[in-house]
Amino acid sequence: MSVFGDGLDKAVQRAFTRPVPKSAGAQMRYLVKQLKSTRAVARMLRISQRTVERYVKNQIKKPRPDLAARLESEVRKRWQPQIRARARQQAATTGGIVIDTRARIGYTAPVGTTDDARLRHLTVALPPQYAARLFDALEQGAPDQQLQQIAAEGLKEVYFQDGGRRAGSLEEVRFTDVEHVEFDL
Numbered sequence: 288m289s290v291f292g293d294g295l296d297k298a299v300q301r302a303f304t305r306p307v308p309k310s311a312g313a314q315m316r317y318l319v320k321q322l323k324s325t326r327a328v329a330r331m332l333r334i335s336q337r338t339v340e341r342y343v344k345n346q347i348k349k350p351r352p353d354l355a356a357r358l359e360s361e362v363r364k365r366w367q368p369q370i371r372a373r374a375r376q377q378a379a380t381t382g383g384i385v386i387d388t389r390a391r392i393g394y395t396a397p398v399g400t401t402d403d404a405r406l407r408h409l410t411v412a413l414p415p416q417y418a419a420r421l422f423d424a425l426e427q428g429a430p431d432q433q434l435q436q437i438a439a440e441g442l443k444e445v446y447f448q449d450g451g452r453r454a455g456s457l458e459e460v461r462f463t464d465v466e467h468v469e470f471d472l
Contacts, residue, residue, distance in 0.1 A: 289431030290468055291438065295421060298384070298470035300363065302374035307359075307366050311350045314362045315342035321365050332357055378472045379419035385412045385471040386438055391464040394447065404463055409446060417441035418472075435462045 308314045318328045319339065329336040334354065341347045350358060378384050386409070393404025420437050443460040447453075 289434065290465055291421075291431050291434035292425055294468050294470045295425050295434070296363075298472050299371050299374050300366075302370055302472065303367050304370055305367065307362055311348060311355065311358060312342055312345045314358050315339060317362055318358075318365070319343060331361060374472055375418075375422045379415055379422055381415060382418070382472060383413055383415045384418035384421065385410065386441070387467075387469045387471070388438075388462075388465065389467040390462050392439075392442070392460060392462060394443070394458070394460045404461065406464075406466075409442065411442060411446050413438070413441040413445055435465070438462065438468075 308317050315328065318331075319325055322328050322331070325336050325339040325343065329339045332339070332354065338347070342350070388410075389406070389408040391404045392407045392409070417437060417440070421434060424433055424437060439460040439462050447460060
């Protein structure tokens with residue numbers, strides 16, 4: 288995934304009400320329950336169906352590191368879908384989303400102003416429409432560049448233009464050299 292995509296996903300995961308299964312056997316049983324067959328799980332994880340069955344029966348307890356990472360990732364993607372949907376819906380309709388970033392941020396402005404990009408650490412609450420756009424783009428598999436652009440537009444409106452009260456001639460805000468980005472609902 289991407290820096291922005293991972294950040295959005297982590298923000299939604301903080302809304303989970305139950306912990307994600309920890310053991311490999313519990314994770315495998317959860318995936319088998321979700322996908323309705325050991326064959327589908329085996330195909331998704333790129334392992335044999337027999338290996339999946341052995342994890343389900345706790346005959347194997349410790350997966351290889353690469354398999355453990357894939358297993359964890361697939362379980363997290365599917366864990367508590369209603370809670371995930373509710374958190375996204377709330378952010379997109381009423382709550383908005385908070386972005387905390389440390390990045391080089393520059394902008395396009397009229398001649399005579401300093402528009403050089405410089406390193407900034409910003410924590411800004413973006414309105415619900417930007418949360419909705421970010422989550423919609425993420426669901427459609429948008430690249431990190433597009434997610435950055437949506438976040439930059441939100442920062443332009445909320446932080447740089449202060450809802451239309453200043454910097455009215457500001458044309459475009461650009462993210463470059465993102466060191467850190469984190470979202471919160």
